[in-house]
Amino acid sequence: MKRRTFLTGSATTVLAASALPRRAGAQAKTRLVFALSSYPPSIRPWQNTGTAAATVKLAIYRGLLGYDPKGEVRGELAESWKRENDRTWIFTLKSGIRFQDGEPVNAEAVKYSFDQMLGDKSTAYLKGQYAALVDKLEPVNARTVRFVLKEPSATFGYLLASVHSPIISPKSSEANAVGAGPYRLGDVERGTRLDLEAFDGFHRKSRPKTKSLRFIAYADENLRVAALRAGDVDIIEYVPWQSMESIEKNPKLALDAVDGPFMYLVFNTQQGPFTNAKLRQAVAYAIRRDDIVKAAFFGRGSVLGGLPIPKGSPFYDPELANYWKTDPARVKSLLAEAGMPNGFKAALLSTAQYGMHKDTAEVVQQSLAAVGVQVELQLPDWATRVALGNKGQYDFAVMGTVGDFNDPDSLTGFVGSGQTASYNRSFGYGNAKVDDLLAKGRAELDPAKRKQIYRQAERLALDDAAMVGLAWRSQGYAMQKSVKGFKNMPGFLTFYSGLTLEDAEAV
Amino acid sequence: MWVVATLLFLILRIVPGDPAELLLSGGGVAPSPAAVAELRERLGLTRPVLAQYAEFLGRVLRGDLGVSLLDQHAVGEEVARRLPRTLELILAAAILAVAIGLPLGVLAAVRRGRAADRLLSTVASFNLSMPVFVTGTLLVLVFAQTLRWVPAGGFVAWTQDPAGHLVYLLMPAITIAIGLSTVIFRMTRAAVLETLERDWVRTARAKGLAPGPVLRRHVVRNAMGPVLTVLALHMGTLLGGTVLVEYVFNWPGLSGYLVRAVEQRDYPEVQGIVLVICAIFVLLNLAVDLLYAVLDPRVRH
Numbered sequence: 179m180k181r182r183t184f185l186t187g188s189a190t191t192v193l194a195a196s197a198l199p200r201r202a203g204a205q206a207k208t209r210l211v212f213a214l215s216s217y218p219p220s221i222r223p224w225q226n227t228g229t230a231a232a233t234v235k236l237a238i239y240r241g242l243l244g245y246d247p248k249g250e251v252r253g254e255l256a257e258s259w260k261r262e263n264d265r266t267w268i269f270t271l272k273s274g275i276r277f278q279d280g281e282p283v284n285a286e287a288v289k290y291s292f293d294q295m296l297g298d299k300s301t302a303y304l305k306g307q308y309a310a311l312v313d314k315l316e317p318v319n320a321r322t323v324r325f326v327l328k329e330p331s332a333t334f335g336y337l338l339a340s341v342h343s344p345i346i347s348p349k350s351s352e353a354n355a356v357g358a359g360p361y362r363l364g365d366v367e368r369g370t371r372l373d374l375e376a377f378d379g380f381h382r383k384s385r386p387k388t389k390s391l392r393f394i395a396y397a398d399e400n401l402r403v404a405a406l407r408a409g410d411v412d413i414i415e416y417v418p419w420q421s422m423e424s425i426e427k428n429p430k431l432a433l434d435a436v437d438g439p440f441m442y443l444v445f446n447t448q449q450g451p452f453t454n455a456k457l458r459q460a461v462a463y464a465i466r467r468d469d470i471v472k473a474a475f476f477g478r479g480s481v482l483g484g485l486p487i488p489k490g491s492p493f494y495d496p497e498l499a500n501y502w503k504t505d506p507a508r509v510k511s512l513l514a515e516a517g518m519p520n521g522f523k524a525a526l527l528s529t530a531q532y533g534m535h536k537d538t539a540e541v542v543q544q545s546l547a548a549v550g551v552q553v554e555l556q557l558p559d560w561a562t563r564v565a566l567g568n569k570g571q572y573d574f575a576v577m578g579t580v581g582d583f584n585d586p587d588s589l590t591g592f593v594g595s596g597q598t599a600s601y602n603r604s605f606g607y608g609n610a611k612v613d614d615l616l617a618k619g620r621a622e623l624d625p626a627k628r629k630q631i632y633r634q635a636e637r638l639a640l641d642d643a644a645m646v647g648l649a650w651r652s653q654g655y656a657m658q659k660s661v662k663g664f665k666n667m668p669g670f671l672t673f674y675s676g677l678t679l680e681d682a683e684a685v
Numbered sequence: 686m687w688v689v690a691t692l693l694f695l696i697l698r699i700v701p702g703d704p705a706e707l708l709l710s711g712g713g714v715a716p717s718p719a720a721v722a723e724l725r726e727r728l729g730l731t732r733p734v735l736a737q738y739a740e741f742l743g744r745v746l747r748g749d750l751g752v753s754l755l756d757q758h759a760v761g762e763e764v765a766r767r768l769p770r771t772l773e774l775i776l777a778a779a780i781l782a783v784a785i786g787l788p789l790g791v792l793a794a795v796r797r798g799r800a801a802d803r804l805l806s807t808v809a810s811f812n813l814s815m816p817v818f819v820t821g822t823l824l825v826l827v828f829a830q831t832l833r834w835v836p837a838g839g840f841v842a843w844t845q846d847p848a849g850h851l852v853y854l855l856m857p858a859i860t861i862a863i864g865l866s867t868v869i870f871r872m873t874r875a876a877v878l879e880t881l882e883r884d885w886v887r888t889a890r891a892k893g894l895a896p897g898p899v900l901r902r903h904v905v906r907n908a909m910g911p912v913l914t915v916l917a918l919h920m921g922t923l924l925g926g927t928v929l930v931e932y933v934f935n936w937p938g939l940s941g942y943l944v945r946a947v948e949q950r951d952y953p954e955v956q957g958i959v960l961v962i963c964a965i966f967v968l969l970n971l972a973v974d975l976l977y978a979v980l981d982p983r984v985r986h
Contacts, residue, residue: 219755219949301724353757368758369767369945370840370937394839397941398932400822404837405935408829531948561950565703 207684208389210661213402215416217369217395223344223355224295224302232341233415233676234393237374239344239357240381242269242288243335247678249584249668251339255283255358255381264330264623265313271321275381277347278362283381285317290348300352303342311337330621332628336583341674360386360680370395380680387663387683403656406431412661412684415675417654419476425656434665435654437479438672440486441470441538441578442592443646448606450573451524456516458643461574462502464509465545470649474537478654482647485589485636486581488669492625493586493632501640502647509549521550527566527575530557538648539576567601577602578651581670586632588670590616593635593644604644612638660684689963690745690956694738697952704728704754704950728754741956750957755949760957763942768961770840771938774930775923777854778861779916786866787912790873791905797878805870812867821860821933828856838934857934861927865919872915876908883907909980917973921966925959 218231223239226232244254253259257272275283292315295302302308311334314326327334337343350356358381361374374391394411396402399418405411407428417425417433425433443461445452452458467481484501487494513519524546528539536557543553558566566572579602581588591597594616595608615635622628639645653672657664663681667674706721725731744751750760793802829837835856841849880886881904889899924939931941939958946954977984 217945299723367937368763369942370935394935396838396935397945398935401825401838401933401935404825404830405839408833408837410829410836410839559948561703561948564706568706 207660209392210388210390210413210679210682210684211392211394211411212679213396213405213411213414214393215395215399215402216397218372221363221372222352223346223357224300224304224342224352226303226342229673230395230415232673233679234372234374235344236341236359236674236676237361237391237679238359238363239346239355240359241338241340241344242271243339245339245667245671245674245677247665247667247681249671251335254339255345259335262324265327267325267327267334268318269323269325271323272381273321275358276379277350277356277358278377278379279347279349279356280379281347281349281356282320283345283358284320285323286320287348288323288345289315289317291343291345294346294352295343304337304340307337308343330623332620332623333583333585333587336585336587340582341676361391364390382680386680391679406656406658409658413655413657413664413682415655417656419474419478419652419654421656422476422478422652422654430659431656432659432661433654433656435478435652436666436668436672437489437650438653438669439578439580440482440650441474441534441576441648442482442486443542443574443648444567444577444602444604445574445607445643445645446570446572446605448570451518451522452574454516455642456512457518457522458646460509460512460516460549461542461546461551462643462646463505463512464549464551465502465542465646465648466504467649469545470538470541473541474534475649475651478652480650482650484647485593485639485645486647486650487586487589487636488584490668491584491586493629495633495636498633498636498640504545506549513549521552523552523554524573525554525556527556527563527572529560529563531560531563534578534651535576538578542576542648564601567605568599570599570605572605575601576648580673584669584671586628586636587616587620589632589635589639590620593639593642607642607644609638609642609644612642612644658684686960686963686967687742690742690960691738693956693959694741697950697955698734704730704952730754745956745960750960751953753946753954754951760953763954764939764957764961767937767939767942768965770936771924771927771931771940774854774857774861774927774936774938775920777858778865778923779920781858781862782865782869783916785862786869787873789866790870790912791877791900793870794874794877794881795900802874806874809867809870812863813871815863816929817860817864818929818933820863821857821930824856824860825933838936840935840937853934853936857927857930857936860930860933861923865916865923868915868919869912872912873908876911877904880904880908906980910977913973913976913980917969921969924962924965 214230216230218234219227221231221234240254242256243251246252255271256269259269261267271283277283295305296309311327311331312325313328316324318324344357347356360377360380362377364373364375366372371392371394376386376389396405402414403421406414422433425431445458447453471477471479484499526539528535530536539555543555546553567575592603593612595613599605612635615631619628619631655666661684663683665678666672752759789805793805796802825837828834835852840853843850886903889903928940928944931938943958
């Protein structure tokens with residue numbers, strides 16, 4: 179018995195003593211600690227390796243254009259830009275700015291970066307889009323670059339503002355890129371944390387506000403929240419939906435959430451039951467979207483009954499956004515028209531690795547069971563699910579993602595054809611009319627005309643049920659109340675919130 | 686080891702999922718097929734499987750575990766960095782577990798059937814049925830979130846901050862030790878009970894030895910054999926099985942690394958880690974056999 183008392187006694191002493199050094203460290207405000215949801219697989223500048231990587235990349239690299247905290251495009255390395263004619267864009271770089279290795283940010287550096295991105299061996303995410311669009315890139319003088327496009331483009335600015343097209347120092351390579359962002363990469367503990375130090379030559383004066391940034395990967399969402407509550411970290415990303423309410427109620431913490439990413443269904447339109455558009459329609463009218471928001475996202479989100487155009491967008495149309503409402507009578511008649519009045523069987527692909535994908539799939543299964551459609555769930559791990567999706571080995575599947583930018587051209591990635599098969603769009607779907615309209619919309623520079631064009635494209639894609647929207651999900655960051663300046667950016671730009679880390683400080 | 690290596694290589698390539706595709710499709714985006722093809726080429730995934738296998742075996746024989754498909758980081762280096770952390774965690778947990786489980790086990794055996802034994806056995810079966818993620822989460826809730834005595838999880842290196850290092854080590858080690866000490870407690874209790882019935886114990890008592898020395902020299906020492914075997918087996922399993930604890934406490938050890946490698950289908954990493962774990966398992970069993978000899982002179986002959 180004595181030994182046992184001794185053990186508990188000594189354990190308490192160790193615990194109490196250990197609390198001291200940490201308290202002292204937590205007072206320092208020269209460093210912000212940001213909890214990532216996963217360790218970035220790579221922070222190569224032009225590859226898309228996920229949202230956690232994007233946040234880190236935005237702190238280190240910057241491109242010609244960027245976004246302000248409200249989500250409007252603004253100059254980053256470029257001071258100003260104008261369109262000479264439909265196809266020619268002129269960019270003037272800020273004067274006297276440098277990369278983190280001291281090299282000047284000039285027209286040659288812009289050319290170098292684009293040459294690398296478009297190179298033969300490049301794995302740049304935007305390579306295909308730039309290759310299709312950019313005809314010539316000409317340095318005019320040290321501070322001026324001219325882009326000549328193959329066709330007019332309403333979205334070229336968004337591409338340049340993308341996290342995946344930063345400009346890097348011509349003295350560096352893709353593998354060890356040196357950027358012109360507010361922070362430079364410091365000490366790295368692979369798989370665990372990345373330390374960043376302020377770059378004193380950043381082009382925006384008096385930024386960044388905080389001297390150093392530490393990114394720590396907390397893969398477990400509950401631990402991420404626990405670390406925030408315990409004061410170990412200042413900001414966390416991917417706040418789990420079930421914790422949002424308790425964070426809002428905590429007087430020491432603040433939650434910043436926006437409806438950005440969305441969940442939807444994709445179909446195999448090459449084989450299986452969903453080659454018939456009527457059956458895709460039937461699914462679209464059968465689903466109880468409220469239940470998805472409630473079950474998968476704890477009410478943190480909203481229904482998506484159409485194609486994903488964010489609510490704040492000038493292209494948002496409330497009628498088209500709520501095109502599909504739960505309507506059992508409609509489902510019955512659609513099933514009858516398709517010659518399957520008694521329902522049918524189908525397999526739904528999702529993944530057990532992420533709760534939101536699995537929960538969404540379960541609600542879809544129940545909704546369809548109510549109208550006589552028997553759904554069998556396939557829930558492999560994420561890697562397998564991606565592979566099956568890309569090969570089209572499924573009947574229909576649950577997906578969740580964001581658009582590339584807050585412009586309806588983002589729809590091209592989901593309902594356009596002529597692209598290769600991908601797990602994030604319906605397998606084998608294509609409608610020449612939709613494609614024409616999307617191309618027209620991209621090349622049209624008048625906003626009013628673009629609106630009309632995209633309305634038509636939306637209607638066609640909705641009739642085809644090319645993809646079936648389910649729900650917007652709330653994407654949240656949470657932070658200590660003392661953190662000022664960090665902001666969750668609106669709509670699809672939520673994963674660009676890392677841009678505002680340059681304004682963040684703990685006071 | 687060769688069998689393990691070959692099986693590993695084959696299973697990994699049979700499992701669906703393409704590392705190149707995965708690397709380029711983070712965050713639910715569609716990678717361009719040209720980029721995926723380019724990356725596959727660069728990673729050497731387009732070569733015939735047999736050629737890949739030959740190269741893999743050749744490398745392993747030279748002691749080279751290859752480089753990660755994700756960022757060309759040397760696998761051997763990463764294993765060397767993370768293995769000590771997992772070993773440290775397991776060792777700390779084992780020491781705690783023995784320090785708690787062994788004396789209590791002896792106590793329970795000596796007081797068999799009495800209140801102390803019944804209480805301890807009840808607590809033990811309760812502990813045994815608690816999964817580590819529950820214990821771990823509870824510890825985080827109480828000590829990190831409510832009392833704020835310790836951080837919720839993480840890691841600092843010995844060289845940076847020795848005191849901080851121990852603080853971070855404490856909670857995951859305790860979490861593992863709770864389960865492990867129960868195993869040791871039950872094994873010790875059973876082994877001591879059995880030894881107490883032996884003739885030599887009766888003889889020792891009969892010739893008037895004090896109860897203390899009898900227990901120490903004749904009972905506990907003889908009962909250590911099975912306890913040690915069970916401990917070693919469990920420690921071996923823990924090498925790849927601390928995943929949940931490492932996950933709950935954000936401890937950057939080997940198991941967490943293994944899970945991440947599997948998720949990303951990073952073939953060289955998975956192969957390297959599993960091979961090292963197998964090798965250590967074999968060494969651990971050897972060490973136990975040698976320890977037997979130290980404890981029990983009869984084994985030496």
